[in-house]
Amino acid sequence: MITDRPAPSPAPLPASAVWLVAEREITAKLRSRAFVIATGILLLIALAAVLIGGLASRSASPDAIAVTSETAAVAEALPDVEPTLVADRSAAETLVKDDEVSAAIVPGDESGFGFVVLTKEDAPTSLMMQLSQVPKVEVLEPADTDPLLRYLVAIGFGVVFLMAASTFGGTIAQSVVEEKQTRVVELLISAIPTRELLAGKVLGNTVLAMGQIVALAAIAIVGLIVTGQNELLAGIGAPVLWFAVFFLFGFVLLASLYAAAAAMVSRQEDIGSTTMPLMMLVMAPYFLVIFFNDNPLVLTIMSYVPFSAPVAMPVRMFVGEAQWWEGALSLAILLATCAGAIVVAAKIYENSLLRMGARVKLGEALRG
Template identity: 65%
Template sequence: MNAPRTSPSELQGVWLVAEREIGSKLRSKAFVISTAILLLVALAAVLWGGFAANSGGDGTPVAVTSATEADVKGVDGLDVTVADSADAATALVEDGTVDAALLPDDSTPFGYKIVADDSVPSGLMAALSQSPPVELLDPDGATDGILRYFVALGFGIVFLMAASTFGSTIAMSVVEEKQTRVVEILISAIPVRTLLAGKVVGNTILAMAQIAALAAIAVVGLSVTGQSAVLAGLGAPLVWFAVFFFFGFVLLASLFAAAGAMVSRQEDIGSTTTPLTMLIMVPYFLVIFFNDNPLVLGIMSYVPFSAPVGMPLRLYLGTAQWWEPVVSLILLIATCVAAIWVGARIYRNSLLRMGARVKLAEALRG
């Protein structure tokens, strides 16, 4: 006599659906190739940035004589060679040892002239130009605007790509299951909330694995290129970014699943997911254009949909107090719980409705 079949427990059901989601993505050549390309591009960008930062070089090679040596003293960007005479300095230019020579010339107000082969080296005139002395009251505040921009760009791109890629994957998976009627078989074995939870858990695992891989690439790349100071400054912000991204992604994943359940055809999916895509894109553009604006970054760090980008950037810049990420995270978690409840209600009320798009009000009412 056959033993009676038992339904899996809720946790078992969640994990079975999560395994199915993870397995389907890992078997997809498009997903594997796109992920590999993303990691390679990230590695190349980190290595290029690190080597570019280190490639200060020795400056423009310039020959001087004892009479003009004082004119280049303290001038940055020059690799100075002292020649025995003006003829010797000229010879160094002719044989290509240096790019130019500064020779004494009393007929000019400068007291010297530049001798070059066929053109004056780029940047030499600017290096020799006279500028008034500058005193910075807050030299630490001038910390690398370019570096700040690239850090903001990195946080923004990672959040945008991971959230939009896996969010749209969830929505398309839901629609595909509705079209093929597979969903009817699934919910006959497990509750609807278990199916939704499994989808969110599976895609969250994939997204977090991608974030971890990108973080590891950043650490390795910065270590290889000797950017220990940058790496030290990015340590805590990277950890906070992972934490904020986790809850932010769960929030978005629940809403993307709900958006997918509201339609029955792949062609209609854009009508319900576009508002969510905009919620992902807006923080990206804000952090790119306003990464030097404390007010905008402050507001972004407390808005749930932009906090995963705004708060880690503020932590990197050192403009956030120790308690601010805690408060922001509490707000994000509260919003995440509310989004899960709303998303689950829409998902449950729309999943078995075929045909025309389900209106939001109807999906919420049931």
């Protein structure tokens, strides 16, 4: 007697297989209470930092300014200023250059106001707004950006890259080893090709990481708008876009390497032995950009190194030390490195995934 048997389910296409794995990674992470709480805390910290910075900038102390006998009457009519009487323009310039006063009002006929404002780097906004007419401003020692703002922006990019790359890179590594340790990977690769499994893991965690980046950017924009920091928002908009693009490909590069490194071990306790070099690559840009954010040479070198370019190039864009073509060249180098790393990582992952027991040596993983 012939009985009808149900036809076997067709194997999933590569694209659908990749998305199935990615969806599994995303769902598992979003169901994790620890991940949701940690993300919420991170977003609250970012919002608080923006709001506190905006409120601090609003509650500035009165401007200390230097005046001569001819311009003392002008200063007396201005609120929120602390005038210091000096003998002449030369004495006023000395106080400005020594940072003892933020500006000086001295006699001058060139602008038609009867006086000019002397500043060292930038004209105090509060002082300029208090003047009924805008006088001529002479900048004695121009500066590209505020050193403190430059430092804070460098820290911001460095912290976001460090936290996102290390968090989701570690997640990929733990997921790979857990599947090996429980033998679930044997069931997975019986239905899904090994490389599609790797691509799905990288894709899923990339979506999560980029989601955090977009959320942080949205909170920063809202915070800057609410606190009235429109000038800073206009200056940081383009660098944030550059950072998002660089982070996308930089994370794919690191994520594929994290998965490959984790595939070389079979126990959670051994993950650190293979992922430690990658962790150092993630931490290095953070510390370098903090210590050398005011060093153009070091930043330029970092902006062309694939592992540090996602942090260094946006900082250079923000301070105006890089042209658009430099960003494009750095991105091209990152893309080429990313493609090469994916090829190598796929080979290591494929050759090591089913090998249990002792740690697989790198040479053996590459040879197969």
